[in-house]
Amino acid sequence: MKRIIYSAAFFITIAFSAQAQTPIKETREEVADVTLLNKELLIYTKKEKDGQFLYTEQLGATGTATKEPALNLGSVNTVVGSNKENNEFFVYHRRGRKDEVIAFYTYADGAFTKVGERQLPRLKNQSYNLGLFLTPDKNDLLIAAELGKTKGYDDIYLSKWSGNRWSKPKNLGKQVNTRQPEFAPFLANDSLYFSRKDGEAAYVYAVPFKAGTVVEQEPVKLAGNINQENAFNAYYKKQGEQELWITADNEGGYTAYTTGAEEETYGSAFGDNYSFEDAVSTSQYPGTVAEMKATASEVKSRKADLQLLYGFNSLYLDEAAVKELDAFLENQQDKARIYITGYSDGKGVKSVKQEVSRKRAAYVEWYIKHKLAHKNFWILSDHTVLDELGAAYRKVEIRID
Structure with missing residues (x-):
């Protein structure tokens, strides 16, 4: 079975929102994560029979979906972070059983350019799933996986870059990690956001977070329109004043949502x-x-x-x-x-x-x-x-x- 990457992506700052959601993509194909670049280019991950690949699509323009060769250098690929200041974004590539990297890209004039890469830390993951989020300074890596003494199914861990190697992943503790799977982590403004399974459903949570410490507070389930009841809600992120996430219903439909002014979108x-x-x-x-x-x-x-x-x-x-x-x-x-x-x-x-x-x-x-x-x-x-x-x-x- 191909490993699914639950990820978080671009230019993230955090806020809770009560704005009405606007659907920007609907599909019956299995998609994980969606990113809006320059207010007009959707980047999303789609699971296929031979792996998981990144696609781009002009917002609101049917027939423009493109499987990007420059971003699909492995059998599993997904965006896992960004640095807005230097116009970089980070992509995970699984090129082989022992060859997993996070590559760094820039985007300009419609073209993606690879500018570097870093090996992923060696992980003894007992889960078919893997989730990653790399902070803008490239120093803190959140991992959603089943490693070592798990709290139950997929947990969230932190590994730190020390100049030439990753530290041993550290479990974030029982407040975050329960006997349900936790996945799709990302950080913004000293807050940790992730999704947690609840039966066949999943919901987005948030909790204050300081890198290097065990989380002591109990996470809060996001309010408003983001967490639809009895649905699979995940991949939440915020870009400027705009929020993005995906909700999958129990009939096999996937919908990517945004909040924010439509005329600006x-x-x-x-x-x-x-x-x-x-x-x-x-x-x-x-x-x-x-x-x-x-x-x-x-x-x-x-x-x-x-x-x-x-x-x-x-x-x-x-x-x-x-x-x-x-x-x-x-x-x-x-x-x-x-x-x-x-x-x-x-x-x-x-x-x-x-x-x-x-x-x-x-x-x-x-x-x-x-x-x-x-x-x-x-x-x-x-x-x-x-x-x-x-x-x-x-x-x-x-x-x-």
């Missing part, structure tokens, strides 16, 4: 010189709203004249869709009445789905008013959350009257 083919406030602040052209609302239901019952599809949870159209929208609208008569409906599918939290559908419609309305102002269109927009799941239901529909 996704790139737009419309350009950078506008905000959501711009999109909703411009009032409807005078004298048209009441008249258009009177016929809205009738118009919406017709087949859409144009349907624009979106990537999972994306708020913006890609460049190809924008070109399609431009061509379609340029062929319409000046002062035509345009009815816009934004849709979200049924996946996710109700409040988030409503916001996604609303913002999809609002951004398209903004675009038409500002980029095609010479056409003097009359515009009415609306939004709907659908019960159905899938790419066909993440869309904006446009009808001309």
Whole structure:
């Protein structure tokens, strides 16, 4: 059986959050860990029949998943830490039974460059799983494994770098390590974060931590939306003001979540010189709203004249869709009445789905008013959350009257 690496990754600082979560990736493939780089590039680990590999994917852009050759130098690979100050991130590679390393990479202009590596400490791991987190200074290595006198299944240990070798891993003590498996460790702001199994479920915990000491306080289960009940919640991290984690449900679905402002999370083919406030602040052209609302239901019952599809949870159209929208609208008569409906599918939290559908419609309305102002269109927009799941239901529909 291939060893699974439970890991933590990029640019981590810690906080507890009560913000609503936003799904940024959903899959039925087995994924472990997800990282958001430069607010637009997802890096995640996927388990396959011949190992575990790193993939990248442009946020909100379907069909962009890439298995990165530069980051997959072993049969098992995963991101295990970073140093924001020198633009490095750290990747574990299992290249052979006695050849396991943590390699150091930089990322610039779309390319990954390896700048060094360090051998992993020799571990007599009795578990099929291994979890690692390396601190930014590369001196403290958290290990989730079953070593020596375990407290029960996978425990969390600390090994320190002394200039040319790793110290013997030290068990963090019974407050952290129970008879349930503990995994996915990472450190931030003198706090330790990890996940703990509970039957078939798992939940994220936090506890104050000072390197080199046994943890004396009892860990606290994170509150808010992060720990969904009766689900597998893990790989929590925080990048700036944005939190990331994965929740797996009992039906085989994996969803990566984030918290934070959606308009800051996704790139737009419309350009950078506008905000959501711009999109909703411009009032409807005078004298048209009441008249258009009177016929809205009738118009919406017709087949859409144009349907624009979106990537999972994306708020913006890609460049190809924008070109399609431009061509379609340029062929319409000046002062035509345009009815816009934004849709979200049924996946996710109700409040988030409503916001996604609303913002999809609002951004398209903004675009038409500002980029095609010479056409003097009359515009009415609306939004709907659908019960159905899938790419066909993440869309904006446009009808001309």
